[in-house]
Amino acid sequence: MKRIRQAVGNVIPWPGSSARLEPHKLNTLRAYWEALRDESDGAIPARLRVDPRGFSNALEHAFLLERVAPGMAKFRLAGAHLGELMGMELRGMPFAALFLPQDRGAVQAVLAEVFDLPAEAELTLRPARLGNAPDASARMVLLPLRDREGSVTAALGGLVSTGATGAPPQRFEIAARSLSPCGGTAPPAPAPAEDRLAPGFAEPAADFEGPGERPARGRPRLRVVKPDE
Numbered sequence: 001m002k003r004i005r006q007a008v009g010n011v012i013p014w015p016g017s018s019a020r021l022e023p024h025k026l027n028t029l030r031a032y033w034e035a036l037r038d039e040s041d042g043a044i045p046a047r048l049r050v051d052p053r054g055f056s057n058a059l060e061h062a063f064l065l066e067r068v069a070p071g072m073a074k075f076r077l078a079g080a081h082l083g084e085l086m087g088m089e090l091r092g093m094p095f096a097a098l099f100l101p102q103d104r105g106a107v108q109a110v111l112a113e114v115f116d117l118p119a120e121a122e123l124t125l126r127p128a129r130l131g132n133a134p135d136a137s138a139r140m141v142l143l144p145l146r147d148r149e150g151s152v153t154a155a156l157g158g159l160v161s162t163g164a165t166g167a168p169p170q171r172f173e174i175a176a177r178s179l180s181p182c183g184g185t186a187p188p189a190p191a192p193a194e195d196r197l198a199p200g201f202a203e204p205a206a207d208f209e210g211p212g213e214r215p216a217r218g219r220p221r222l223r224v225v226k227p228d229e
Contacts, residue, residue, distance in 0.1 A: 025058035026141050029158040030120075033143040044118055044182060047145040047154045058158060065095055065142070065155040067115050071108030072096070073155070082159055087168025098159075100128055100173050110142070113179050118144035118152040120180045125172040127161070137162055138172060144182065 032055045036045035052059055060079040067073050078090035086098070095111070096104045113119045125138040138161035145154040 025061045025160055026122075026139060026158045028055050028058040029062060029156060030141060030143065033156055042183060044144050044146045044152055047147060050145065050156060061158050061160050063090070063157045063159070065157055067111070067153045067155075070116075071112045073111055073115075076154070081161070085159075085161065085168060085170040098172055100171050103173050106174050106177070110177060110179070114142050114144050114155055115152050117179075117181045119182060120144070122178050122180075123174055124176040125161075126175045128171040128173060137175070 033045060035054075036049050037043065039049075040046070047064075050064070052062070055062060060081045063078040063082055064076040065073040066076045073095045075090040075093050075095060082090055082098075090097075096107050099107050110121050110123070114121050121140075121142040123140040123142075125140060127136050127138065138159060140159045141157060143156045144152045145156055147153045
């Protein structure tokens with residue numbers, strides 16, 4: 001039997017085994033993310049540190065999410081595998097577009113955990129259109145990233161599917177999910193200056209003044225007018 005030289009991590013693929021090896025590409029993404037954490041003393045990795053060359057063999061399965069509201073995110077980048085599943089370019093589309101409408105509440109809950117705890121998430125998915133492969137399935141990981149201010153506003157993700165998933169656009173339902181809170185978290189973004197004032201240190205709001213010159217503090221508003229003026 002002829003052995004193929006291309007390797008994924010420490011696993012050497014054999015002819016006809018590509019479907020079984022796809023999940024290892026998620027392990028590649030997770031290992032890259034964990035390496036960035038180690039470099040940051042356990043803190044959530046910075047989005048600016050993500051270099052696609054670090055997971056080039058999983059690039060077609062990778063994507064980058066950007067948080068746009070609580071429980072909502074959109075695709076900033078998406079690999080070729082996701083484009084093939086959906087039959088379109090995903091950049092700028094909402095993350096929830098990958099899922100059936102009845103599962104989008106669960107998707108919002110997962111995103112809230114990823115960004116707010118923050119936490120790693122792993123989802124087991126079922127394609128809505130199974131085609132000729134009733135055993136078709138997919139797996140996804142979501143790995144939080146922080147921005148310049150230290151807030152978790154992005155996520156590195158990966159999606160792999162096995163079996164024929166039917167004609168695009170494909171949607172998924174969530175069969176199972178697991179969340180792992182991240183032990184080392186980045187500090188939240190600093191509050192605006194006015195929110196950091198201690199009680200009693202803020203100046204009172206000024207009274208409304210109409211148009212014209214405002215009298216100086218402490219000066220009387222009325223003066224005596226003499227008849228000869």
